[in-house]
Amino acid sequence: VIFLLCLVFIYFLLSAQYESYILPLAVILSIPAGIFGVFVAIGLTGIQNNIYVQVALIMLIGLLAKNAILIVEFAVQRRRAGQPLVSSALEAAKSRLRPIIMTSLAFIVGLIPMMGATGPSAQGNHSISIGAAGGMISGVILGLFIIPVLFVLFQAVQEKFSKKSQEEVRSYHEEPTINHELYETV
Template identity: 40%
Template sequence: MVLTTIPAVIAGALIALLLTHATLNLQSYMGMIMSTGVSVANAILIVTNAEKLRIEYRDARKAAVVSAGVRLRPILMTSLAMIAGMIPMASGLGEAGDQTAPLGRAVIGGLIASTLAALLILPQVYALMQRKEGYQSPSLMPDNTNA
């Protein structure tokens, strides 16, 4: 489920590179990898929280929607901070700016698309895949720790 955000990273980065007339090169690939890391971390936040809520609510769809809402602010803060940090690099100004600009542009495009995918598509995929699962906790720790 977490990997459903990766196609959004690739598509967003490619669209950003296409719109800015930047090329695919080592720098842009590194930008895609950086965006993938942030995207997967955001998806893990949503899925982990949704799994706890699914057991509590006994409804995968409600758990996915509530989880995306609860994690909205941390995900937006992480993504927007990284996008803001990449704007100077993406502008291509300064010494060797043309060489490093594709990295910043790929990160910005990948993060915009993956943030939307994590908040809109991932909860739907989670609800679809977990709707028939049981409600027992997957923890290996016994409930009674006093014995």
């Protein structure tokens, strides 16, 4: 229930940000790639699905959504500037690759001390760190391919059914009109 509420909350925030009910799906549907990685990582290491793994899942939803937002927001800006749909998605993924890799790598390296923790809370630390690292690795690697595809898909749907989006794209391609009557009177 909590995971569903997290996703609904993110969806509403993104709907307000993008002024669209369709485009946030590109962000939301990229998150399962990271969730898949969590369960693969804990399965390979023999960790049970406990409360610590679930905390890692909630944390991961926010971090992977942030990465997807970076790509989608940049693609939206390029699209509004009149760039072709596929080109804007590919350029967004290429230009956001380095910042996403750097922040994700810093996050994973920060989890390494928790992976080697000993003592009374070691099992909780192992669960959070291994789950979050596995999810971040798979979410970033798969997300860099999934997010641009989802953006192209949902942006095309939005442009097909939204006159506002079509007019915005057309307005960037048209020449600005100049009122020559103003210049003749001077």
